[in-house]
Amino acid sequence: MADEQTKTKLNFIQQIIEDDLANCLNDGRVHTRFPPEPNGYLHIGHAKSICLNFGLATHYNGKCNLRFDDTNPTKEESEYVESIKEDVTWLGFDWEDRLYFASDYFQCLYDHALTLIKNGKAFVCDLNLEDMRHNRGTLTSPGLESPYRNRDVAENLDLFDRMRKGEFPDGSRTLRAKIDMAAANMNMRDPVMYRVLHAAHHRTGDDWCIYPMYDWAHGLEDSIEGITHSICTLEFEDHRPLYDWFLDQLGVHHPKQIEFARLELNYTVMSKRKLLELVEGGYVSGWDDPRMPTISAMRRRGYPASAIREFCARIGVAKVKGVVDIALLQHCVRDDLNKSSLRVMGVIDPLKVVIENFPQDVVEEMDAVNNPEDPSAGTRKVPFSRVLYIERGDFMEDPPRKFFRLAPGREVRLRYGYFITCTEVIKNDAGDVLELRCTYDPATRGGDSPDGRKVKGTLHWVSHTSAIDAQVRLYDHLFNVVSPLDVPEGGDFKDNLNPDSLQVLSGCKLEPSVKNAKPGDRLQFERMGYFCVDPDSTEAQLVFNRTLTLKDPWAKKQKKQG
RNA sequence: UGGGCUGUGGUGCAAUCGGUAGCACGUCUGACUCUGGAUCAGAAGGUUCCAAGUUCGAGUCUUGGCAGCCCAGCCA
Numbered sequence: 001m002a003d004e005q006t007k008t009k010l011n012f013i014q015q016i017i018e019d020d021l022a023n024c025l026n027d028g029r030v031h032t033r034f035p036p037e038p039n040g041y042l043h044i045g046h047a048k049s050i051c052l053n054f055g056l057a058t059h060y061n062g063k064c065n066l067r068f069d070d071t072n073p074t075k076e077e078s079e080y081v082e083s084i085k086e087d088v089t090w091l092g093f094d095w096e097d098r099l100y101f102a103s104d105y106f107q108c109l110y111d112h113a114l115t116l117i118k119n120g121k122a123f124v125c126d127l128n129l130e131d132m133r134h135n136r137g138t139l140t141s142p143g144l145e146s147p148y149r150n151r152d153v154a155e156n157l158d159l160f161d162r163m164r165k166g167e168f169p170d171g172s173r174t175l176r177a178k179i180d181m182a183a184a185n186m187n188m189r190d191p192v193m194y195r196v197l198h199a200a201h202h203r204t205g206d207d208w209c210i211y212p213m214y215d216w217a218h219g220l221e222d223s224i225e226g227i228t229h230s231i232c233t234l235e236f237e238d239h240r241p242l243y244d245w246f247l248d249q250l251g252v253h254h255p256k257q258i259e260f261a262r263l264e265l266n267y268t269v270m271s272k273r274k275l276l277e278l279v280e281g282g283y284v285s286g287w288d289d290p291r292m293p294t295i296s297a298m299r300r301r302g303y304p305a306s307a308i309r310e311f312c313a314r315i316g317v318a319k320v321k322g323v324v325d326i327a328l329l330q331h332c333v334r335d336d337l338n339k340s341s342l343r344v345m346g347v348i349d350p351l352k353v354v355i356e357n358f359p360q361d362v363v364e365e366m367d368a369v370n371n372p373e374d375p376s377a378g379t380r381k382v383p384f385s386r387v388l389y390i391e392r393g394d395f396m397e398d399p400p401r402k403f404f405r406l407a408p409g410r411e412v413r414l415r416y417g418y419f420i421t422c423t424e425v426i427k428n429d430a431g432d433v434l435e436l437r438c439t440y441d442p443a444t445r446g447g448d449s450p451d452g453r454k455v456k457g458t459l460h461w462v463s464h465t466s467a468i469d470a471q472v473r474l475y476d477h478l479f480n481v482v483s484p485l486d487v488p489e490g491g492d493f494k495d496n497l498n499p500d501s502l503q504v505l506s507g508c509k510l511e512p513s514v515k516n517a518k519p520g521d522r523l524q525f526e527r528m529g530y531f532c533v534d535p536d537s538t539e540a541q542l543v544f545n546r547t548l549t550l551k552d553p554w555a556k557k558q559k560k561q562g
Numbered sequence: 563u564g565g566g567c568u569g570u571g572g573u574g575c576a577a578u579c580g581g582u583a584g585c586a587c588g589u590c591u592g593a594c595u596c597u598g599g600a601u602c603a604g605a606a607g608g609u610u611c612c613a614a615g616u617u618c619g620a621g622u623c624u625u626g627g628c629a630g631c632c633c634a635g636c637c638a
Contacts (some may be wrong), residue, residue: 321632325573330588527599
């Protein structure tokens with residue numbers, strides 16, 4: 001697989017790694033990991049982390065583990081584990097035989113906790129949630145030490161053992177690290193290491209009724225796996241001293257944690273909690289609704305993995321929190337698809353055209369180029385006949401200046417077909433255009449005029465004789481504002497949902513060559529954009545998602561003028 | 563009236579030992595074209611958060627401010 005990271009200059013993480021390498025740290029080893037919690041589907045922000053961690057590993061000839069951080073059984077499910085594995089693989093990365101789970105380490109973590117207790121560095125606390133909160137103090141004032149803080153080792157050992165055996169109800173007791181209730185860093189104020197939780201775990205079932213907290217588990221997991229560089233997001237900067245403390249107390253392998261800014265994209269939200277809310281509230285059809293910023297949604301929509309990787313390489317890595325313009329992602333997708341997509345003609349909003357001087361029962365086979373960017377893609381035949389369809393938007397009865405397409409009395413080219421001239425407009429009583437009558441110039445077969453005559457417009461079209469009916473789903477931003485989370489007092493981010501983000505069109509007409517398209521296949525419908533066959537397709541009807549439109553200055557101008 | 567982190571064109575990133583700000587996306591012009599695509603050529607856009615200092619020279623160093631983000635879950 002192409003290593004996009006080699007193309008760019010060193011980012012600050014690579015600089016740190018190269019310094020470490022130069023100093024012979026970790027025997028020259030580079031070992032990273034991608035540690036998702038299986039409580040939701042992966043999104044484009046995770047793709048950044050995945051590309052970073054796996055990319056760094058391949059770049060430095062190291063390894064990258066996939067480890068599920070499943071320390072909270074109340075939120076985690078196997079469905080998420082499976083989707084995450086699928087997404088990482090689809091993105092093009094391989095954890096080989098290094099698939100791990102935090103739950104694999106529960107016993108090990110427990111034993112380490114025993115060590116801390118024996119060394120007087122951890123204690124069982126009987127404070128309830130409210131009292132503990134109260135005793136924690138505030139950002140500007142120190143906390144109060146727990147009255148249970150100085151229990152002796154034997155009692156702590158006994159109580160912790162009984163916690164594990166299930167003698168105490170949820171929330172009644174915790175195991176806490178004994179650090180410093182007056183620390184300016186809140187994370188150091190005797191943090192909870194274990195809580196009692198009588199909940200079934202997706203992998204360990206009912207084996208445990210106490211579960212380790214993230215802060216206790218995470219750094220140790222990295223240590224156990226021999227991770228050299230623990231790359232995580234900015235909000236864990238203040239947690240680093242705590243991980244350092246645990247690791248130093250235990251005297252175990254000590255990875256170096258490096259924090260970077262997570263990806264934010266405009267016109268969308270990136271929090272798993274909010275995405276879950278959209279899914280559960282039925283605002284979208286599921287985690288893979290093509291409007292979602294999830295990897296599975298992008299895959300379904302037709303974004304190539306290579307385009308996502310390229311995007312992740314281009315946005316760079318830094319500690320500055322920012323918001324990337326979704327236009328950059330779209331640019332990467334277009335750039336990728338432009339080179340790789342086979343072209344085909346499809347009319348999304350059909351308008352019937354009758355070529356009056358074209359013979360009744362003749363069907364001609366026209367030669368069409370499959371991909372002008374790639375001659376090796378070859379050509380195909382497209383049927384042309386007396387009755388065909390063009391895009392409704394390609395005709396205007398009373399066109400404005402600079403409208404290059406069809407209008408009464410005007411001549412345009414049908415791509416790979418003939419020049420046609422509109423001679424008559426047939427309307428119903430309401431004035432809606434029902435069909436167009438045209439004539440064609442037989443001398444322009446294939447789309448070139450022997451007399452050198454030029455036309456301004458070239459239209460795509462589909463022959464009525466062999467058109468395939470399809471459903472096409474058009475998408476726009478899920479939210480209609482740049483920053484969906486910016487809401488007035490009392491507002492909700494869902495108020496910013498774009499009511500027109502999905503448009504479903506049926507009766508679209510496609511050229512016969514797409515007949516055997518399979519879910520996941522990507523095509524360009526000439527002039528209309530890139531499309532991808534949706535899994536909802538049936539024998540009876542193909543369903544296409546529009547991945548993206550082509551760049552369209554005309555449409556943009558129209559939109560600007562309202 | 564705590565701690566941590568961060569401030570470079572609209573946006574995202576660059577700028578080796580301090581050497582006079584560059585790339586990409588976006589925007590706007592043209593050219594070309596059997597996709598109003600692609601491609602090509604060009605333009606606009608920056609007191610590098612502010613101030614003082616060191617220096618021949620500061621985005622880079624020093625000091626002092628200011629602003630933004632994160633932290634008070636038995637979530638991760």
